[in-house]
Amino acid sequence: MSSQHLDRKTYVLLASMVFFGSLGNVLLSKGMKQIGEILDPSPMALVSVFVKTFTNGFIWLGISSLLVFFVSYLLLLSWADFSYVQPASAIGYALVAVLGYFMLGESISLTRWAGVLTICGGVALVGRTEPRTTGD
Amino acid sequence: MRLVLFIAIIVLCGTAGDIAVSHAMKQIGEVHPLTPAVILGVLARAFRMRWMWIGIGLEAVGFFSLLALLSWADVSVVVPATALSYVTGACGAKFLLNEKVAPLRWAGVLLVCLGVALISIS
Numbered sequence: 001m002s003s004q005h006l007d008r009k010t011y012v013l014l015a016s017m018v019f020f021g022s023l024g025n026v027l028l029s030k031g032m033k034q035i036g037e038i039l040d041p042s043p044m045a046l047v048s049v050f051v052k053t054f055t056n057g058f059i060w061l062g063i064s065s066l067l068v069f070f071v072s073y074l075l076l077l078s079w080a081d082f083s084y085v086q087p088a089s090a091i092g093y094a095l096v097a098v099l100g101y102f103m104l105g106e107s108i109s110l111t112r113w114a115g116v117l118t119i120c121g122g123v124a125l126v127g128r129t130e131p132r133t134t135g136d
Numbered sequence: 137m138r139l140v141l142f143i144a145i146i147v148l149c150g151t152a153g154d155i156a157v158s159h160a161m162k163q164i165g166e167v168h169p170l171t172p173a174v175i176l177g178v179l180a181r182a183f184r185m186r187w188m189w190i191g192i193g194l195e196a197v198g199f200f201s202l203l204a205l206l207s208w209a210d211v212s213v214v215v216p217a218t219a220l221s222y223v224t225g226a227c228g229a230k231f232l233l234n235e236k237v238a239p240l241r242w243a244g245v246l247l248v249c250l251g252v253a254l255i256s257i258s
Contacts, residue, residue, distance in 0.1 A: 009170065025206075025215055032207040074157065074182060075175065079166035082158040083229035083237050087222055087244050093215065093251075100211045115254030119219065122247030125240050133236035134162065 010080055010131050016072040017085075018092040024065030026099045031058030033104075080131040087126040093119050142205045143217050150198035151224040155232050156191030162233070163187075219252045 035052050038045075053059055076085050097116050100106040160182060167178050182188050205214055226245045229235040237245075 025211060028203060029206045029211040032203065035207065037208040038204065071175070071179070074161055075167050075170065075178070077158045077161035078164050078178070081229060081235045082154060082233055083226045083235045083241060086154065086225045086229075087241070087248060090219060090222070090248055093219065096211060096215045104211065106210050112255050115251040117251070118254055119248050119251030122244040122249075122251060124244075125247060126244035129238050129241045129244075133238075134234060 006079065006131070010076065013072045013076040014085070014088055014091075017069055017076065017089050018095060020065045020069040020072065021089065022092045022095040022099055024062045024069055025096060026103055027058050027062030027065060029100075030104060031056045031062060034058065081133055084126060084129060084131045084133075088123060090119050090123045139205070139209060142201055143214075143220070145201045146198045146205070146218050147221045147224060148198075149194045149201070150218070151221045151228055153191045153194030153196075153198060154221075154225060155228040156187045156194065158191075158229070158233060160185045160187040160191060213255070217252065217255065219248055222248045222252075 031053070034056060035049060038049055073085070073089075094116050097108055097112070101108050163185065164178060164182060167174060202214070202218070222245050226237055226242065230237045
């Protein structure tokens, strides 16, 4: 397996992880906000929240996205370092901020944007290291 | 305080779960080629491994804590805060999975932490 081919596989699966992971979190957030804050911890109220959660379309779309994310993640971990995959996938924070801003109408301050950019700088450094440092 | 507790549970259970899942996938070795038949075969094999289920169990605890937290906190605060798992993840990878975490990779992890600090100030 050439390292160039390995790199391409690595980038394709990283992109899939980032896209479906971020989309899944935003969809779950949208679904849970429709259900509202869980204030009453009584068993009947929790059953009602459970039923509402698992009959919500956004929750199911979110779970489906996270399943695609998880399979991509498993395949990637079969050859790439966890200490490479985990930080490299942090590029998703930028996507989450942008999706939260456009889909949920959340406000994002300048400081928070600066944090997102710093995280991206960290990801760029990690991206310059070898994806695999353990032997076969 | 409730926010901090939830984030601690999400980070610690998530990292331990990820390390266990990573250990299982490393035992399987590089998946190639990435065709549906090969992928299904690998998944069938992966889900018969003990470390996979230990990892998924821990990740599930982290995931349901995240689900509960997202019902009352902003996604653009919650998700970046869980980036604390970068430090615990790099340590776990180095000491438990024997990966070589180069200085450049550590620098990247530290930048990510700085980014998290910036996000929590705002």
